Amino acid sequence: MMKTTFFSSSELRDLIARYSQVFILTDEEVARFWLPEFCHWMDCNGTQEIVLRSGEEMKTLKTAQMIWEKLLKYQADRHALLVNLGGGVISDLGGFVASCYKRGVDFVNVPTTLLAMVDAAIGGKNGVDFQGYKNQIGTFAMPLGVWICPTFLKTLPLREVHSGWAEMMKYGFIKDEELLNTNNDNYTHYIQQCAEIKSDIVAEDPYEKGPRKVLNFGHTLGHALEAHFADSNVPLTHGEAVAYGMWAALWLSCRQCGLSEEVLADYEPKMEWLLSKSSSLIEEADADAIIHYLSQDKKNESGEPRFVLLEEVGKPIIGQAVPMSLLKEAVRELALRSARLATLRDQQ
Ligand SMILES: NC(=O)c1ccc[n+]([C@@H]2O[C@H](COP(=O)([O-])OP(=O)(O)OC[C@H]3O[C@@H](n4cnc5c(N)ncnc54)[C@H](O)[C@@H]3O)[C@@H](O)[C@H]2O)c1
Numbered sequence: 001m002m003k004t005t006f007f008s009s010s011e012l013r014d015l016i017a018r019y020s021q022v023f024i025l026t027d028e029e030v031a032r033f034w035l036p037e038f039c040h041w042m043d044c045n046g047t048q049e050i051v052l053r054s055g056e057e058m059k060t061l062k063t064a065q066m067i068w069e070k071l072l073k074y075q076a077d078r079h080a081l082l083v084n085l086g087g088g089v090i091s092d093l094g095g096f097v098a099s100c101y102k103r104g105v106d107f108v109n110v111p112t113t114l115l116a117m118v119d120a121a122i123g124g125k126n127g128v129d130f131q132g133y134k135n136q137i138g139t140f141a142m143p144l145g146v147w148i149c150p151t152f153l154k155t156l157p158l159r160e161v162h163s164g165w166a167e168m169m170k171y172g173f174i175k176d177e178e179l180l181n182t183n184n185d186n187y188t189h190y191i192q193q194c195a196e197i198k199s200d201i202v203a204e205d206p207y208e209k210g211p212r213k214v215l216n217f218g219h220t221l222g223h224a225l226e227a228h229f230a231d232s233n234v235p236l237t238h239g240e241a242v243a244y245g246m247w248a249a250l251w252l253s254c255r256q257c258g259l260s261e262e263v264l265a266d267y268e269p270k271m272e273w274l275l276s277k278s279s280s281l282i283e284e285a286d287a288d289a290i291i292h293y294l295s296q297d298k299k300n301e302s303g304e305p306r307f308v309l310l311e312e313v314g315k316p317i318i319g320q321a322v323p324m325s326l327l328k329e330a331v332r333e334l335a336l337r338s339a340r341l342a343t344l345r346d347q348q
Contacts, residue, residue: 005145087113088120095126099141114164159277163239218246224293
């Protein structure tokens with residue numbers, strides 16, 4: 001499979017001009033800040049806009065169906081183009097919608113969050129959440145290309161910047177240690193580097209049969225935490241859940257794979273920073289409920305959760321089984337960190 005195509009603004013504008021039917025899928029926040037600007041930059045004439053409420057709760061089959069109904073109503077044919085303008089929710093959902101509609105129409109991703117620029121918009125994994133579990137229904141289908149434009153980040157709330165940084169740190173752990181030692185304020189400098197890391201890994205293993213699984217570092221427990229808190233009044237962002245999940249993966253790596261405790265200790269202040277805008281609290285009593293979500297994790301083999309762990313920074317190992325007792329201990333340890341973070345926040 002080809003590597004991801006990264007468009008320049010003029011390449012995207014030229015591409016859009018070649019389609020007779022163009023649909024822009026976005027959410028209310030992005031539309032408020034950027035939709036008129038984007039249409040102006042792209043010389044969009046006669047495009048149809050589909051604007052959703054913001055948030056993970058929109059990443060469902062119900063929303064996909066509503067979009068398909070709109071596409072049918074506007075008589076979109078197989079030669080239409082769908083432009084996914086937004087964060088990871090929009091690119092996951094829009095990619096899924098486009099890849100199923102009339103057995104597949106072209107789509108492009110225009111990520112507007114840091115997390116989508118460095119991760120979600122790249123790689124062709126599309127899908128929706130189902131019955132409370134993350135990304136259960138979906139497709140592999142590559143966008144024609146991705147336009148990364150850091151200007152969109154001017155309006156991104158700081159909490160969402162931290163969320164994107166968590167995925168950037170993931171690349172630090174699995175591939176490029178430099179990303180663990182960078183200045184947090186200078187993040188735009190590293191966006192393309194992270195996007196290229198993801199694109200290279202995906203090109204090697206587009207359907208996640210092997211090497212691509214390293215991208216799930218921090219995501220096994222991360223997805224369970226994200227799902228657990230989704231219905232609470234203090235949901236975690238995807239990156240916050242991954243920030244906790246990476247701590248657990250490092251802790252397990254020290255126990256099972258000989259990772260140096262120093263790596264874990266170095267990460268702790270970084271995790272504090274990544275989670276400094278979150279008010280979710282992991283409690284020891286939640287351990288069973290959180291672990292329950294692991295039963296539906298897509299990375300499971302023979303019904304058992306599998307983890308990406310580290311031997312060293314830059315040396316991930318995939319498919320690691322972890323005994324349930326150790327997993328429970330990891331969640332209990334995480335609950336202690338979470339309580340400490342809450343105390344730190346209250347003192348500020
Ligand atoms: N497919 C993949 O490979 C992959 C990888 C990582 C994450 N994901 C998925 O991505 C999703 C998370 O993505 P996300 O963090 O981008 O969340 P998101 O799409 O919900 O965006 C976060 C918030 O930021 C707002 N927003 C977006 N752009 C903005 C801007 N420029 N200015 C102001 N506000 C803006 C949105 O309206 C939303 O409220 C999750 O569903 C996760 O599962 C997918």
